[in-house]
Structures are given as C-alpha cells and as structure tokens.
Amino acid sequence: AKVGVLISGTGTNMAALLYAAKAADCPYELVLVASNNPEAPGLALAAAEGIATWAQSHKGMSRAAFDALVDERLRAAGADYVALAGYMRILSDDFVAGWTDRMLNIHPSLLPLYKGLDTHQRAIDAGDRFGGCSVHVVTPALDDGPVLAQTPVAIVPGDTAETLAERVRFAEHQLYPAALAAFVTRERAPDWLLGRVRALAM
Ligand code: GRF
Numbered sequence: 001a002k003v004g005v006l007i008s009g010t011g012t013n014m015a016a017l018l019y020a021a022k023a024a025d026c027p028y029e030l031v032l033v034a035s036n037n038p039e040a041p042g043l044a045l046a047a048a049e050g051i052a053t054w055a056q057s058h059k060g061m062s063r064a065a066f067d068a069l070v071d072e073r074l075r076a077a078g079a080d081y082v083a084l085a086g087y088m089r090i091l092s093d094d095f096v097a098g099w100t101d102r103m104l105n106i107h108p109s110l111l112p113l114y115k116g117l118d119t120h121q122r123a124i125d126a127g128d129r130f131g132g133c134s135v136h137v138v139t140p141a142l143d144d145g146p147v148l149a150q151t152p153v154a155i156v157p158g159d160t161a162e163t164l165a166e167r168v169r170f171a172e173h174q175l176y177p178a179a180l181a182a183f184v185t186r187e188r189a190p191d192w193l194l195g196r197v198r199a200l201a202m
Helices: 012-020 039-047 063-076 092-100 119-125 162-183 191-201
Strands: 001-008 029-035 054-057 081-084 103-106 130-137 147-154
Touching: 001 012, 001 039, 001 063, 012 029, 012 039, 012 162, 029 039, 039 054, 063 092, 081 162, 092 103, 103 162, 119 130, 119 162, 130 162, 147 162
Parallel strands: 001 029, 001 081, 029 054, 081 103
Antiparallel strands: 103 130, 130 147
C-alpha cells in the first residue's frame, strides 16, 4: 500500500512509520511526506531517506484551496492512504470525504478522552492514572473517528506535561506503524490489532 504522510513539525511519528517501512515484509511504503510548514524538520529527514517531499505554507490561502492542493499532491504521488502525523491543521470536510476509510491519525490521549490540544496536562490535572495514545480513522469531526488501537501509558508522580509527552511518544512510535500495517492489510497484522480493524471493515 502506498501511504502519504502529512506533518507540521518534528515528524518523529513519520520517522517511525518510515523506518518500519524498511522491513522487507512491511505492507506499506511511504510515497510522499507533505507539510503546511516548509520549515518542518521532518521534511529534511524524509528527503535524506529518499522519500519525495512537498511543502507549502497555508498562509494567505483558504482552507479549501490549500486542502485541494494537498489532495492533488497526494494523488499525484499515487497514495492510497493518508497518515496524519502531527499535522496541525483542521481538514476541510471535502478533503476528509475524499479519503473516507483511507486516512488515519495518531492522537496523544486515550480517546475519547481529551480530544484537541493539551492532552497531557489535562490528563494530569484530572488525576488520571494513565495517559496514552490512540490511532483512529479520520472522520469530519476532530479526533472523533473509530479507534483502531491504543496504548495506555502510566502517569508517574511528578510527571509534567513534558515528561509524560516524551513517554507517550515512545508508545506512539510503536503503535502507529503496527496500526497502519494492520489497517492496510486487514489480515497480516497481529490479532490484538486485527480484531478492531476487521470490525471496522465490516
Ligand atoms: C504526536 O504527539 C501526535 O500524537 C500528535 O502530534 C504529535 C506529533 O509529534 N498528533 P511528531 O511530529 O510526530 O514528533
């Protein structure tokens, strides 16, 4: 399966997807890393790894026009799927509709808890015992689509949003490639993920 990844920042999740794809039996490959932020550090990393990149600032454009451009690049690159990886833009409904059941996102909370921003601080403030991360199918409502896979991450005494975020990031890097692989194959993935993916596909 050919996957386009959208990033806005560091791109460590994109890197995790990219390195996992180097395994000979990985069922997906990255065909494009695209960004609304030409300065995103992840772009240089992807380029150095031989992945096509595209970046253009969204500033001064309507959301619909910018999303149409991104869509065009993804399709020109031959992407069958889109993986959002720290893409800090709300997507237009038209864009989402064009990738129905073909677009995943990773979110740093145990959804449905803490959609949106500041997830780690909100989990700490609530006195939760666990934060974590979720991979979900993207639907028009923010961080709201069916959850494919999650990893809970214990909150330890003295955790700040930063220390918790760093630990959750390790979990994200394990979870996202596995969930994406499961999603694109629907059969070669481990059972613990496959159950959810099959249920979705039906
Ligand atoms: C991750 O925490 C992800 O869950 C969220 O944005 C962050 C992106 O980090 N959606 P990175 O750019 O992949 O390092």
